Amino acid sequence: MQQINHIIQTQGSEIVQAIGQHIAISLVSLLIAALIAIPLAILLMNHRRAANVALQITSILQTIPSLALLGILIPLVGIGTVPSIIALVIYAVMPIFQNTYSGLTTIDPNLEEAAEAFGLSRQKKLVRVELPLALPMIISGIRIALVMIIGTATLAALIGAGGLGTYILLGIETNNNALLIIGAVLSAALALLFGAAIDWLGKLSFRRVGIVLGVVVVLIGGVAGYRHLVQPQATITVAGKLGSEPEILINMYKDLIEQDHPNIKVTTKPNFGATTFLFKALQSGSIDIYPEFTGTVLESLVKHESSASRNPQVTYQRAQKALKAQYQMAYLKPMKYQNGYAIAITQAFATKYHLKKISDLQRVAGKVHAGFDPDFYQQSAGYPGLSKAYGFKFGSVKTMEPSIRYQAIHHGKINLVDGYTTDPEVQEYHLVVLKDDQKFFPPYQGAPLMTEKLLTEHPELRTTLNKLAGRVSTTDMRKMNYLVTVKHHKAATVAREYLQKQGLLKTGN
Structure with a gap:
């Protein structure tokens, strides 16, 4: 209550x-x-x-x-x-x-x-x-x-x-x-x-x-x-997927655009839906901009023949070229952090066995009791591929719904889970994210996605939104997600405070 x-x-x-x-x-x-x-x-x-x-x-x-x-x-x-x-x-x-x-x-x-x-x-x-x-x-x-x-x-x-x-x-x-x-x-x-x-x-x-x-x-x-x-008719509509992270990002876009271009009115539509719905909305003109991840573009939105790359810059360039060629869309520069798969363990387990990298799990694989999302457990890009790439097999593995696995590790039922690098539960439960030293997981960097038509009409958006390029670390995003999801701060407030702290937004805006 x-x-x-x-x-x-x-x-x-x-x-x-x-x-x-x-x-x-x-x-x-x-x-x-x-x-x-x-x-x-x-x-x-x-x-x-x-x-x-x-x-x-x-x-x-x-x-x-x-x-x-x-x-x-x-x-x-x-x-x-x-x-x-x-x-x-x-x-x-x-x-x-x-x-x-x-x-x-x-x-x-x-x-x-x-x-x-x-x-x-x-x-x-x-x-x-x-x-x-x-x-x-x-x-x-x-x-x-x-x-x-x-x-x-x-x-x-x-x-x-x-x-x-x-x-x-x-x-x-x-x-x-x-x-x-x-x-x-x-x-x-x-x-x-x-x-x-x-x-x-x-x-x-x-x-x-x-x-x-x-x-x-x-x-x-x-x-x-x-x-x-x-109510004034918004010139630009910025939408985001479900969750705190997309809502934080679209409020950053809104604040930066309205500060640099007071003549442009921006409206935000948080929790707009899943990837497919947002992409179709962008195609139909129902929305104008939304943040998308490089790995998601290559896996779900475009057709490409080249093998997956673990190099973030190569992944971004392939996604950018494919979006422009196949859908006439502009994909601006990505931020620093990656919201990709992660392997997290308890602080006690990490300290006891000096675990910092995923490859360190080879020494204690028999002592690992993992809880995985069913998809992660079955997909080649999940546990099967990870096990093969790093050469280990965990002592026990249970599959459970994503919302349950963090509760399970928090209560000591398991000591390792799959998740995403920016999950707020990592901070909430003081978990340790192991470094992917073999670079098994593909890169997932967020960047603004829009149509070429919008960028032609408003070329100034490129300079404004590229201010976020190379910024926002994984730790930064995890902390902001924690404030919104766990502490229930408003996403707009969290986004504005971050921009002001980074000197990207004037105080009082």
Whole structure:
């Protein structure tokens, strides 16, 4: 609870913003789904066969896994809010359509005949008799859809749409149960709150329901219009992957750009998603810049025939040339630190056996009890290749989820783990990172990635962002990650303080 309270106190504005994003995505999706499903049910209420076909189609769409649906939508409509809303609408149409159709087609025939006997036209009968009688069923369908939308909307964070899913994903990514609880509890609270609001709506008359929905539509449109008019349109959008490190880097980019070029407005989008999502967003123009690692470029983003190099400069040059040739992208100079694989051991184990390099493990391989990520344990670039390159086989090896292995070494269950050189847990648990003296692991240096088009329009960005070239050591980044992930300092503050300390940013900026 103390950790949760600290996060709420230090990140209160970000949490409120995430709640607002979650509500906006959910309500807009629900409104669009209702505008599709309710008229469709009305149109097909007297056409049973066509209604069954429509119901089957919506049911099939709802069985598509949400991640697969997002993957299908990204090449078509890009990344961010739009594909998230489309996916949520697809999931929400079925319960609203089904309940509306059932409500309209199960009305007592005697009431239908009475309405016709009074001489009501088809339209008046629908508005005065059928819809009011079907309203409880319609409201029930809307309630089911809304609860489903709020729960599924947490996945919107995977493609940069924000919302409370950001905290859930960060909690899983960083093994931070406090963030996980905040995201999950607030999502559940929203579902309960809006579910109660829908129940209250169901107790109102048909006319009052229409008035309330009209007010909601006006409010949503008004807020969106106000933000569009009041908030300045950003010239450059800088995004980052999930985690504290990318957020620190994009805030460094923002501070440097806005200091050197006050005429350029910069907006940041932290926790925008995984590598593939960010790269596609850069291609589509949804974002303008994001930090990427040299090793990741060669392994995941470009096609290249040359064998992997352990030389950081060669790796960068190959990545830069491939990005320019294949995607017309500019890859600026990298920073000093590398966020690559690392082998970490306890301080006690290192002291007892005088271990400083990975090759030193040859002397004590039988005494090593390792905990590895399943991928690291199986991949040739992981333990199998490492074991072959250094000529050792550990006494025992257990595979475990990344979030668990640091807890295991902290509690003495194991004495060696795989990780990344800038992991904040290295500092938190006082671990020793062994030097890769055989240079087995490929280099992973971070550098700004953007399109050639952006650099042509703003050539000044090269000089500004290259101020970080050769700077930020592994120790520096590990300490900054520790401050953000463990101490819960704001990434923007940590980034600004580092730049000021290095003389890259004027004090007071």
